[in-house]
Amino acid sequence: xxxEGYLPEEARDCLSRAEGITEIRLRAGxxxxxxxxxxxSLVGPAxxxxxxxxxxxxxxxxxxxxxENEMRQGFFTLPDGSRVGVCGECVxxxxxxxxxxxxxxxxxxxAREIRGSGQAAADLLxxxxxxxxxxxSGPGMGKTTMLRDAARILSDGGSNVAVADExxxxxxxxxxxxxxxxxxxxxxxxxxxxxxAIPLLVRAMSPEFIVTDELGGDGDAExxxxxxxxxxxxxxxxxxxxxxxxxxxxxxxxxxRDGTFRLxxxxxxxxxxxxxxxxxxxxGCA
Amino acid sequence: xxxxxxxxxxxxxxxxxxSVAAVGKKRSDALFLLADGIHMLRIxxxxxxxxxxxxxxxxxAPALRLVGEELGPDGAGAAWRRVYIRESGRTRPLSMLxxxxxxxxxxLFQDLxxxxxxxxDALLSAAQTEILRLAEEAAAASSxxxxxxxSLGALAGLAAAVLTA
Numbered sequence: 284x285x286x287e288g289y290l291p292e293e294a295r296d297c298l299s300r301a302e303g304i305t306e307i308r309l310r311a312g313x314x315x316x317x318x319x320x321x322x323x324s325l326v327g328p329a330x331x332x333x334x335x336x337x338x339x340x341x342x343x344x345x346x347x348x349x350x351e352n353e354m355r356q357g358f359f360t361l362p363d364g365s366r367v368g369v370c371g372e373c374v375x376x377x378x379x380x381x382x383x384x385x386x387x388x389x390x391x392x393x394a395r396e397i398r399g400s401g402q403a404a405a406d407l408l409x410x411x412x413x414x415x416x417x418x419x420s421g422p423g424m425g426k427t428t429m430l431r432d433a434a435r436i437l438s439d440g441g442s443n444v445a446v447a448d449e450x451x452x453x454x455x456x457x458x459x460x461x462x463x464x465x466x467x468x469x470x471x472x473x474x475x476x477x478x479x480a481i482p483l484l485v486r487a488m489s490p491e492f493i494v495t496d497e498l499g500g501d502g503d504a505e506x507x508x509x510x511x512x513x514x515x516x517x518x519x520x521x522x523x524x525x526x527x528x529x530x531x532x533x534x535x536x537x538x539x540r541d542g543t544f545r546l547x548x549x550x551x552x553x554x555x556x557x558x559x560x561x562x563x564x565x566x567g568c569a
Numbered sequence: 570x571x572x573x574x575x576x577x578x579x580x581x582x583x584x585x586x587x588s589v590a591a592v593g594k595k596r597s598d599a600l601f602l603l604a605d606g607i608h609m610l611r612i613x614x615x616x617x618x619x620x621x622x623x624x625x626x627x628x629x630a631p632a633l634r635l636v637g638e639e640l641g642p643d644g645a646g647a648a649w650r651r652v653y654i655r656e657s658g659r660t661r662p663l664s665m666l667x668x669x670x671x672x673x674x675x676x677l678f679q680d681l682x683x684x685x686x687x688x689x690d691a692l693l694s695a696a697q698t699e700i701l702r703l704a705e706e707a708a709a710a711s712s713x714x715x716x717x718x719x720s721l722g723a724l725a726g727l728a729a730a731v732l733t734a
Contacts, residue, residue: 288642346622347685348618348684349614
């Protein structure tokens with residue numbers, strides 16, 4: 284884990300022994316918090332604001348200028364696919380966040396590759412050819428892990444897969460090449476907004492599947508609909524703790540109602556499937 | 570025969586004088602290369618958005634390339650200090666650098682990569698301007714010295730020829 288090398292010694296030792304860590308939270312003036320699915324523990328001495336700034340700088344490879352856009356969104360992605368959320372004093376101009384001044388805390392969401400976690404999604408897509416699949420869950424439930432593994436299974440199974448990886452979390456590409464295993468027939472478009480990436484992938488790469496995460500932005504619904512009209516199948520994820528919540532949300536609601544997504548899986552704790560929508564039923568069943 | 574020997578002594582001494590002056594020319598060339606390197610570094614960092622290590626390591630200027638290769642978790646300032654200690658001895662790649670240039674590079678590397686685009690733009694512009702000024706001063710000094718040392722060498726050769734005749 285890339286973050287490990289930058290932590291205080293005590294936290295580093297604890298982390299190397301611990302299993303199932305999903306998040307590492309660093310707060311100025313507080314000990315390091317190691318979080319699992321259902322619990323968390325505080326380890327080591329309090330981190331000074333200077334040490335927190337140094338850790339952030341080292342995680343950004345001493346290239347803060349290269350992460351300016353990501354910092355405006357409040358997070359960036361490490362080469363191992365882990366996502367680092369940043370909190371602190373915002374510099375706001377004309378109502379728009381321009382930069383992050385003093386850093387107060389970091390939240391590292393650990394990227395995991397769990398082989399087999401995407402099997403259920405890949406099986407559903409095989410069982411219902413022609414349909415698209417939406418993965419739903421609250422934060423930290425394993426949507427991205429499942430997407431990544433499903434992309435790998437589909438790709439290694441013989442399909443051309445394209446990943447629209449706006450946040451760099453699915454494939455963790457570096458210099459245009461994925462650092463996580465997304466399969467041998469997978470093309471990755473990294474760092475590009477989904478509404479631009481999806482049409483570009485359809486035109487440029489002729490994929491059979493497009494995999495993307497966290498639908499919800501302006502233009503996402505139209506890009507997904509247009510790709511589906513072109514015969515490309517979509518495997519996507521979105522934030523929603525229930526099917527009802529997904530239907531109430533603008534983008535996912537629109538795509539579920541118009542039939543773009545007739546398949547949906549609701550994930551529970553540790554990536555388990557808590558419910559599904561199948562083409563015939565169109566109703567949630569736990 | 571004596572005349573030929575006297576001519577050889579005069580030309581040899583003049584050539585020796587020019588060689589001494591060439592050290593100054595090499596220094597000014599190295600500084601112009603460094604200024605160009607900073608200009609390219611600015612493009613690689615701020616327009617191509619390359620991470621600092623890759624942006625530095627692709628440079629033609631030894632001072633920048635070596636820091637890129639040395640860059641570790643402690644940042645560019647610490648990497649520069651290690652590189653300068655290791656590579657500034659006689660015959661080493663950074664032996665051409667003098668006090669003012671070293672101080673300009675100290676200032677550059679101390680904050681390199683540690684702020685957003687606007688801050689880095691200002692830092693790189695200031696360093697480039699400073700190194701370019703030092704390079705122009707070194708070039709002017711070396712041009713004057715080149716003529717002076719060549720003439721002095723030739724005169725010394727002439728004197729030696731007269732004395733030995």
